[in-house]
Amino acid sequence: xxxxxxxxxxxxxxxxxxxxxxxxxxxxxxxxxxxxxxxxxxxxxxxxxxxxxxxxxxxxxxxxxxxxxxxxxxxxxxxxxxxxxxxxxxxxxxxxxxxxxxxxxxxxxxxxxxxxxxxxxxxxxxxxxxxxxxxxxxxxxxxxxxxxxxxxxxxxxxxxxxxxxxxxxxxxxxxxxxxxxxxxxxxxxxxxxxxxxxxxxxxxxxxxxxxxxxxxxxxxxxxxxxxxxxxxxxxxxxxxxxxx
Amino acid sequence: xxxxxxxxxxxxxxxxxxxxxxxxxxxxxxxxxxxxxxxxxxxxxxxxxxxxxxxxxxxxxxxxxxxxxxxxxxxxxxxxxxxxxxxxxxxxxxxxxxxxxxxxxxxxxxxxxxxxxxxxxxxxxxxxxxxxxxxxxxxxxxxxxxxxxxxxxxxxxxxxxxxxxxxxxxxxxxxxxxxxxxxxxxxxxxxxxxxxxxxxxxxxxxxxxxxxxxxxxxxxxxxxxxxxxxxxxxxxxxxxxxxxxxxxxxxxxxxxxxxxxxxxxxxxxxxxx
Numbered sequence: 001x002x003x004x005x006x007x008x009x010x011x012x013x014x015x016x017x018x019x020x021x022x023x024x025x026x027x028x029x030x031x032x033x034x035x036x037x038x039x040x041x042x043x044x045x046x047x048x049x050x051x052x053x054x055x056x057x058x059x060x061x062x063x064x065x066x067x068x069x070x071x072x073x074x075x076x077x078x079x080x081x082x083x084x085x086x087x088x089x090x091x092x093x094x095x096x097x098x099x100x101x102x103x104x105x106x107x108x109x110x111x112x113x114x115x116x117x118x119x120x121x122x123x124x125x126x127x128x129x130x131x132x133x134x135x136x137x138x139x140x141x142x143x144x145x146x147x148x149x150x151x152x153x154x155x156x157x158x159x160x161x162x163x164x165x166x167x168x169x170x171x172x173x174x175x176x177x178x179x180x181x182x183x184x185x186x187x188x189x190x191x192x193x194x195x196x197x198x199x200x201x202x203x204x205x206x207x208x209x210x211x212x213x214x215x216x217x218x219x220x221x222x223x224x225x226x227x228x229x230x231x232x233x234x235x236x237x238x239x240x241x242x243x244x
Numbered sequence: 245x246x247x248x249x250x251x252x253x254x255x256x257x258x259x260x261x262x263x264x265x266x267x268x269x270x271x272x273x274x275x276x277x278x279x280x281x282x283x284x285x286x287x288x289x290x291x292x293x294x295x296x297x298x299x300x301x302x303x304x305x306x307x308x309x310x311x312x313x314x315x316x317x318x319x320x321x322x323x324x325x326x327x328x329x330x331x332x333x334x335x336x337x338x339x340x341x342x343x344x345x346x347x348x349x350x351x352x353x354x355x356x357x358x359x360x361x362x363x364x365x366x367x368x369x370x371x372x373x374x375x376x377x378x379x380x381x382x383x384x385x386x387x388x389x390x391x392x393x394x395x396x397x398x399x400x401x402x403x404x405x406x407x408x409x410x411x412x413x414x415x416x417x418x419x420x421x422x423x424x425x426x427x428x429x430x431x432x433x434x435x436x437x438x439x440x441x442x443x444x445x446x447x448x449x450x451x452x453x454x455x456x457x458x459x460x461x462x463x464x465x466x467x468x469x470x471x472x473x474x475x476x477x478x479x480x481x482x483x484x485x486x487x488x489x490x491x492x493x494x495x496x497x498x499x500x501x502x503x504x505x506x507x508x509x510x511x512x513x514x515x516x517x
Contacts (some may be wrong), residue, residue, distance in 0.1 A: 021375070022401045045403065050415070051401040053395075074401035079371045082364075118374075 021073065022047045025193025026058060027155030027162075027184050028069035030126035030136040031176040032148050036204035037126040038173065039067050040180040042155065043076055043196030044189050054196045062088050065208060066127030067201050071153035075183045077121035084108045084123075101127040105137035105144055113142025113214040124152050128203045155191035158189065159183050175203060185218050256337075258376065283451025284316060286327035287441040289425060290406045291434035293382035294462035296392045297497035299327050300413065300446050301471070302453035306509030309453070317459045317468060320345050321357040324385030326458045328405045329411035329478065331378035338379045359385040359392040362472045363402055370382055371400030373450055386461050413445025413452040420429060420444045435472075443475045 025046050030039045041058035045050055058070045060081040068084065070077035084107045091107070092099045105125040112119060126136040138145045138152065151163055164185050171179065181198060188194045199215040268276055285306035288297045293415035294345045300347060303311035318326045326342070328335025345365060364384050370377055375398045383394045395408045407425045409417035421443040429437070445452045455471035 021399060022397045045401075047397070052397070053405060054407075055405070056403055073399070075367075075375075075397065075399035078401055079366070082368075108484055 005007045010082050022052055022075060022196075023073055023193070025191075026071040026153030027122055027159075027187035027194040028058060028071050028192060029153045029156070029180050030069060030124050030150050031167075031171075032126070032134045032136045032179055033171055033173050033176045035133060036128045036134055036202065038176045038183050039124075039201045039203070041069050041199050042154075042184055042194040042196065043199060044194055047228075055213075056196075059201050059210075060085075061208075062104050062125070062127070063092065063098065063203055064093055064202055065098060065099050065129065067126065067203065067208075068104075069124040069126070069152065069157075070121065071123070072121035073119070076119045077123060080108065080119065080123055080172045081120055083111055098129060100131060101135040101137065102132070103123065105135075105139060106115050109137075109139040109142055109144045113137050116142050122152050125176050126150075126203070128205060130205070134203070149179075153194065155184075155194035156188035158190040159169055159187045162186055163212050171214075173202065173204070181213060182219055182242060186221060189221065189223070193229055250269045252274055255341075256373070257285075283443025283449075284329040284411030285417050285442050285449060285452040286316060286329050286382050286411050287409040287410065287417045287421065287438055287445075288327065288384045288393050288395075288407065289389050289421065289429075289434060289438060290393050290427075291386075291429045293431065293432065294386045294460065295393055296431075296434045297327050297382065297384045297461070298458050300441040300449070300452040301455045301457060302446075303332055304451050307383045307450075308312070308468070312454050313471075315457065315470070319343055319360055319407065319455055320383070321350070321385070322465060323387060324357055324359055324383065324462060325409075325461060326384075327382040328360070328406065329380040329382075334379040335381065336438070338377060339381070340419045341369075354382055356387060357385075358387040359383060360389075363394040363396060363404075370396065370398060372506040375399040380441050382408060382410055384459075384461060384494060386463060389505040391461070392414070406456055409441060409445070410443070410453065413449035416448040417442035419482050431462075439473050443473065446475050 016119050023046055025044065026042060028041045032038055039059055043055050043057065045053040045056045059067050060070060062085050068081055081152065083134060084104065087107045088099055089105050091103060104127065108125050110172050112123070124138055128134050136147050136150050137231065138147060138150045149163065149167060151159060166179060182198065184198050198218065200211040200213060202209045215223050258353070264276065282299060283302065286299040288295060289454060297317055299316040301313045301316065302369045303314045307388050312409060313505050316327055320326055320339060320343045326339050328339055339378055341363060342362060346362060349361065350357045356399045366381065366383070370379065378398050381396045383396065392404070393405055393406065393408065395400055395410060402516055405429065407421045409421060419439065422439050438458060439456050442456045453476060454476070456473045457468060458472045
């Protein structure tokens with residue numbers, strides 16, 4: 001289920017960015033369903049402790065029906081996405097038909113693998129094509145893996161248990177969409193480098209739908225800061241002081 | 245006859261980088277001159293009719309103010325301007341290279357320049373140099389597709405946003421923008437907000453200071469105003485340290501002429517009309 005390759009890039013503790021370097025420090029997720037995929041991401045871009053952009057869309061289109069989700073160094077990820085978009089467009093022209101998701105994933109993987117020493121970014125590729133339907137591929141450090149669902153970025157480490165427990169094979173598009181929103185919300189709640197809004201893309205044969213889920217629309221989970229857990233204890237202490 | 249081994253070529257040269265790092269590590273106590281950073285506050289926002297860019301005018305060399313009134317808003321195209329922060333020379337040269345390339349591009353495509361093109365050319369160049377060109381830029385302009393604002397970082401990452409601030413004074417500036425920005429503001433509201441944002445940077449950040457420059461870009465073109473406001477005026481000195489003759493009482497005066505002998509006297513006449 002998980003990426004079998006080195007998790008170095010996914011772990012926040014193991015791979016802290018250089019001070020000043022812009023880092024997407026992310027939570028990204030893609031889930032496959034029968035007939036398409038749902039891809040989601042948060043929107044925070046940080047440079048050290050400062051948030052450089054709080055509404056950055058980390059879902060970049062490689063073509064109409066194939067998207068990639070960016071994580072890691074912002075500059076590297078954007079550069080790879082641009083290169084991949086260009087190479088895929090050229091490939092599609094030569095093919096004279098929309099390219100496969102597997103081709104797109106390979107284009108991204110080849111760039112990541114060739115320059116693996118210099119680059120510090122992970123792009124997840126997901127989309128729909130008419131041969132294999134919806135597909136999700138991880139390209140971590142140049143290894144290609146097809147998965148029913150994939151999570152990535154620094155925030156993903158906090159939700160491995162949740163996604164393993166909550167995922168059921170054969171979910172409907174709406175269930176997949178809710179699964180993605182819940183998982184990313186939970187990760188944003190625990191990871192300092194993830195936050196903002198959730199960008200969601202649903203890709204099917206019929207087309208591509210883009211959504212933004214902002215603050216109030218995010219699902220509410222148990223939150224220490226909003227729960228008045230300590231009130232009964234304070235009340236008892238006050239009472240004991242009042243009686244002589 | 246001595247010929248130089250390499251012909252001088254245009255563009256950036258990183259030949260001495262390896263030698264410099266070697267010198268720094270092997271010779272202890274060597275004070276290496278640092279590149280002058282602009283220590284800046286730059287800001288930009290999109291309003292109803294276009295884009296407004298603002299900047300301070302202080303350039304610092306470590307903790308000394310090297311230039312009290314430098315220009316940080318650079319021309320790229322008649323409808324596109326660019327604010328630069330980071331290393332002053334890098335920001336200056338990069339924007340000049342870009343302006344030159346954009347003019348050639350516009351001539352060969354026979355189309356008015358677009359902000360997205362400027363951003364793409366810029367970040368492809370910065371990515372190629374892997375962050376060694378320390379230029380952080382805010383690109384703003386009005387093209388056929390409408391008003392656009394982009395921020396680009398030294399490593400080559402970019403964001404397409406409605407308002408932003410960069411430089412050492414970005415913290416105070418972005419706080420002001422986050423508080424008071426509204427989409428589709430009028431020119432007066434927008435300009436007032438940009439000036440307030442840059443002023444916050446000037447007052448709160450040591451690396452920013454002097455005046456606020458503003459550039460407004462609309463359908464009709466760009467209007468670049470130098471020193472729209474001067475938030476921190478140098479205060480007048482309250483008193484002087486000059487003491488009038490007689491402040492200290494003279495108790496005794498002794499004049500001792502030095503015994504000198506004239507050895508040689510030469511007179512040089514000066515040519516006067």
